[in-house]
Every structure is written in C-alpha cells, then in structure tokens.
Amino acid sequence: MGVTYRIRCRKCGHTFSRNYGVGYNGQGTMYCVRCGRAQAVDFSGGWGWDPTCECGGTFDADALGRCPQCNSMLTKEDIADDEPDTHGG
Numbered sequence: 001m002g003v004t005y006r007i008r009c010r011k012c013g014h015t016f017s018r019n020y021g022v023g024y025n026g027q028g029t030m031y032c033v034r035c036g037r038a039q040a041v042d043f044s045g046g047w048g049w050d051p052t053c054e055c056g057g058t059f060d061a062d063a064l065g066r067c068p069q070c071n072s073m074l075t076k077e078d079i080a081d082d083e084p085d086t087h088g089g
Contacts (some may be wrong), residue, residue, distance in 0.1 A: 005079050007067075013071035034073040036073055072084030 019029055026044025031037065034057025041049065041059070044059045053061045064074035 005073060007064075007078050009067040009070060009072060009074065010078050011072040012067060012070040014067055016068060018065065020064075028061075029062055031065035032057045033060050033063045033065040034058075036063070036071075051063060 004017050004019050006015065007018050027040065027042050030039050030041050030051075032039070032053040032055060035053060035055040037053055037055070037059075039053070039059045053059060064076070064078070066073055067078075
C-alpha cells in the first residue's frame with residue numbers, strides 16, 4: 001500500500017509530503033538512486049519496463065529522491081516522523 005510521509009530536508013529545512021510504495025491500483029513512484037528523478041510505475045502488469053534512468057542510475061523502490069527546494073539527495077533521516085502524513089501536506 002502506498003503511504004504519504006512528511007519529509008524535512010536536513011540540508012535546507014524544507015518540509016513537504018511525498019508518496020512512497022504502491023497504491024491499491026498497482027501504481028507507484030520509484031526514484032533514481034543516482035539523480036533522484038521520479039518515475040511513475042504500473043506494477044499491476046509486472047516488471048515490463050526498463051529500470052535504467054537517463055543518467056545511468058537505476059530506479060529503486062528504496063530510493064527516496066531529492067529535495068524539491070535544494071535538490072539534495074534525501075535519506076531516511078529526512079523523514080520527519082515514522083508516522084504517515086494524514087493531514088495532506
């Protein structure tokens with residue numbers, strides 16, 4: 001199931017929400033481990049897509065992407081709390 005988390009960038013302090021995981025419809029978002037680019041993926045049909053990013057990195061379900069404010073790579077420590085964001089932002 002997809003979950004929305006509140007993220008607080010440790011580099012610039014910007015706070016935002018981001019979806020992780022796969023939703024009920026089988027669609028989700030993966031992020032490149034090298035550049036942080038987001039890629040929408042439809043998992044309901046299996047792995048019929050190339051996980052290679054244009055930058056040469058790969059899209060990974062565990063990658064967290066980049067901060068939209070300062071573009072720094074996010075880490076698990078940037079998740080503001082361990083609870084999903086139930087307030088929408």
